[in-house]
Amino acid sequence: MGIASLAHSTPLFRSLTNHTNKEREGVIMIVGILKEIKAEENRVSMTPGGVEVMRRNGHTVLVERNAGAGSGFEDLAYAEAGAEIVDGPGEIFERAEMVMHVKEPLPSEYHLIRPDQIIFTYLHLAAAESLTHELIRTGSINIAYETIQRADGSLPLLIPMSEVAGRMAIQQGAKYLEMAQGGHGILLGGVPGVDPGLVVIIGGGIVGTNAARMACGLGAKVYVLDTNLDRLRYLSDVMPANCFLMMSGPATIRDLITRADVVVGAVLIPGAKAPKLITRDMLRTMKRGAVLVDVAIDQGGCFETSRPTTHSDPIFMVDGVVHYCVANMPGAVPKTSTLALTNATLPYAVEIANKGWKKAMRDNPDIRLGANVVRGKVTCKGVAEAFDLEYTPAESLL
Numbered sequence: 001m002g003i004a005s006l007a008h009s010t011p012l013f014r015s016l017t018n019h020t021n022k023e024r025e026g027v028i029m030i031v032g033i034l035k036e037i038k039a040e041e042n043r044v045s046m047t048p049g050g051v052e053v054m055r056r057n058g059h060t061v062l063v064e065r066n067a068g069a070g071s072g073f074e075d076l077a078y079a080e081a082g083a084e085i086v087d088g089p090g091e092i093f094e095r096a097e098m099v100m101h102v103k104e105p106l107p108s109e110y111h112l113i114r115p116d117q118i119i120f121t122y123l124h125l126a127a128a129e130s131l132t133h134e135l136i137r138t139g140s141i142n143i144a145y146e147t148i149q150r151a152d153g154s155l156p157l158l159i160p161m162s163e164v165a166g167r168m169a170i171q172q173g174a175k176y177l178e179m180a181q182g183g184h185g186i187l188l189g190g191v192p193g194v195d196p197g198l199v200v201i202i203g204g205g206i207v208g209t210n211a212a213r214m215a216c217g218l219g220a221k222v223y224v225l226d227t228n229l230d231r232l233r234y235l236s237d238v239m240p241a242n243c244f245l246m247m248s249g250p251a252t253i254r255d256l257i258t259r260a261d262v263v264v265g266a267v268l269i270p271g272a273k274a275p276k277l278i279t280r281d282m283l284r285t286m287k288r289g290a291v292l293v294d295v296a297i298d299q300g301g302c303f304e305t306s307r308p309t310t311h312s313d314p315i316f317m318v319d320g321v322v323h324y325c326v327a328n329m330p331g332a333v334p335k336t337s338t339l340a341l342t343n344a345t346l347p348y349a350v351e352i353a354n355k356g357w358k359k360a361m362r363d364n365p366d367i368r369l370g371a372n373v374v375r376g377k378v379t380c381k382g383v384a385e386a387f388d389l390e391y392t393p394a395e396s397l398l
Contacts (some may be wrong), residue, residue, distance in 0.1 A: 035089070
């Protein structure tokens with residue numbers, strides 16, 4: 001079900017819109033939806049259906065012209081949902097109290113961010129030192145999608161994009177195994193009488209599970225590695241017979257990558273840099289024409305030889321091994337990704353807008369964990385540790 005249907009029929013919509021402005025205790029906020037400017041990023045942070053929900057909660061929504069075009073949402077649809085269409089990012093940053101992006105602010109936007117302005121987006125600051133210092137300088141309120149965390153440890157705003165990225169990882173791995181693409185000419189699923197390809201997935205979370213399902217569905221022989229034995233037990237119950245679960249460790253990784261056709265890096269430490277699990281020396285033991293897909297590249301990557309790439313220039317070779325390290329993989333399928341992202345982010349965006357950031361963080365520990373940089377203070381421990389900065393618990397600022 002798309003967000004447009006969601007906006008009219010689900011309990012979420014009814015719970016978000018069943019108060020009039022007079023009945024609802026809180027604030028009226030101006031929310032700005034920016035057009036993404038990262039290379040080949042076609043997602044948008046809110047659909048017209050999301051705008052309708054915001055408007056029903058009494059908020060003003062500014063949408064930058066053509067912000068949703070890459071995801072199939074025209075300005076007219078936003079206007080009909082109650083948004084005000086504005087011509088550029090300058091007006092949005094000048095007027096909006098909360099600015100929503102999909103990806104992190106880029107250097108051309110740094111000077112536009114105002115003190116106490118809420119920036120609500122994917123930030124991945126542990127891999128972005130210069131951005132971290134800029135956000136400290138601005139005195140803004142920076143809430144990262146990827147560190148909003150529930151009591152059970154799940155990351156609700158990362159899950160939908162992790163589902164997309166995990167599935168795409170196998171599509172891309174299979175594609176770049178083709179000899180014309182630089183691979184060594186293996187069909188992942190094989191054919192009768194010929195062995196299938198071997199896929200190694202490091203990390204059994206949302207990305208890893210979705211990657212494993214795709215790879216298993218193609219008929220590959222799949223190994224999933226994780227350090228959580230309970231997670232491995234769960235996956236052993238739900239994955240098909242061609243998926244093999246193993247405890248992750250340096251020796252296991254060293255052994256399996258020598259035989260692997262595709263290796264997917266799917267390790268996440270919330271808010272912190274990804275660990276380097278395959279070193280340059282280990283790379284030399286791999287097959288020439290094997291493919292590494294580093295889904296953790298937003299957090300610095302989990303292969304020593306990784307560096308961010310783009311959809312128009314997605315791969316590079318090191319020691320004969322293909323590296324696919326696109327930093328915004330879901331941006332290649334924006335119609336799916338935007339709908340999935342809005343379904344997840346909208347309840348949190350509405351709560352922040354309804355209550356203001358302080359009350360929202362006091363009331364909801366999920367949102368409090370999303371605080372990364374608040375009024376010049378680093379409030380995410382992983383970010384502080386990454387750059388040897390002072391850590392300030394968000395609670396102390398509320």
